Amino acid sequence: MLFRKAKISDIESIHQLITHFADKDLMLARSRSSLYESLREFSVADVGGRVIGAGSLHIIWDDLAEIRSLAIEEEFQNQNVGHGLVDAFLAEAVDLEIPRVFALTYQAQFFIKCGFKLIAKEDLPQKVWKECINCPKFPNCDEVAVIKELDF
Numbered sequence: 001m002l003f004r005k006a007k008i009s010d011i012e013s014i015h016q017l018i019t020h021f022a023d024k025d026l027m028l029a030r031s032r033s034s035l036y037e038s039l040r041e042f043s044v045a046d047v048g049g050r051v052i053g054a055g056s057l058h059i060i061w062d063d064l065a066e067i068r069s070l071a072i073e074e075e076f077q078n079q080n081v082g083h084g085l086v087d088a089f090l091a092e093a094v095d096l097e098i099p100r101v102f103a104l105t106y107q108a109q110f111f112i113k114c115g116f117k118l119i120a121k122e123d124l125p126q127k128v129w130k131e132c133i134n135c136p137k138f139p140n141c142d143e144v145a146v147i148k149e150l151d152f
């Protein structure tokens, strides 16, 4: 299992992964266009050249980044792949000197296992909500906020 930054040739697999779970209403859909534009934010889990998991680290402000679009192929779930990708994003945030990483999610327990804690969504800065305006669920967000403070 290799955790690595995404390449342009991974986008079709990433799009398929996200679309699969978005169709089940488990995460937000992403257009190919938005994936191309945010390619540099994405990392993937790669098994022998096959992308079986993906997610992105999106910078919000000088002290805050967000894990987005995290998805692991069903066949590979519960094998620590999601945790591995989250750890890769936390390491990336440390490298970037960003001290806090959060996620808006339906999978709070998974993130808690990864060392995050629950916070009230209202405690996130307004900038977060500005970006939510394009979400089809806005303003009725039913996701939970989790956050991890990093030591470096």
Ligand SMILES: CC(C)(COP(=O)(O)OP(=O)(O)OC[C@H]1O[C@@H](n2cnc3c(N)ncnc32)[C@H](O)[C@@H]1OP(=O)(O)O)[C@@H](O)C(=O)NCCC(=O)NCCS
Pocket: 021, 026, 027, 069, 070, 071, 072, 073, 076, 077, 078, 079, 080, 081, 082, 083, 084, 103, 104, 105, 106, 107, 109, 110, 111, 113, 114
């Ligand atoms: C949620 C998701 C990313 C988790 O990835 P995963 O690779 O299956 O999870 P891991 O195997 O790394 O799990 C790490 C820990 O979290 C636990 N965990 C995973 N999913 C969980 C869940 N839904 N509820 C409670 N605990 C969960 C695991 O049991 C494991 O615990 P352990 O350390 O005690 O063994 C994956 O199930 C997925 O892609 N789901 C569909 C899309 C989705 O909901 N994405 C989240 C968007 S924010």
